[in-house]
Amino acid sequence: LLRLDEPLTLNTTSVGTITIPSSSYEASGLATVIGWGVTKEGSQDLSDVLLKAVMLTLLYFSVVVVE
Incomplete structure (x- = not known):
């Protein structure tokens, strides 16, 4: 998810754009997380x-919640 200062064409x-899968989609396999x-705690500089x-x-x- 990105927040942009100006709209993109x-x-x-x-x-x-990408297609977001439905909530019933069960992901499996490998994923790359980046x-x-x-770089410093408390800093706002990315x-x-x-x-x-x-x-x-x-x-x-x-997850099942039992009350």
Whole structure:
């Protein structure tokens, strides 16, 4: 999810949208998780260099709340 200062023109070459799966979709397999973030605690300055990229195995689980 990105917040932009100005709107983008969507085109099929370099800028587009993605389809969000339905809530019944069960993801499995590998996922790449990447992040930039801040480099110092309390700082508002974001790094322009990729800070971390990891491959994770997706696991399906459900949560049941019993009252």
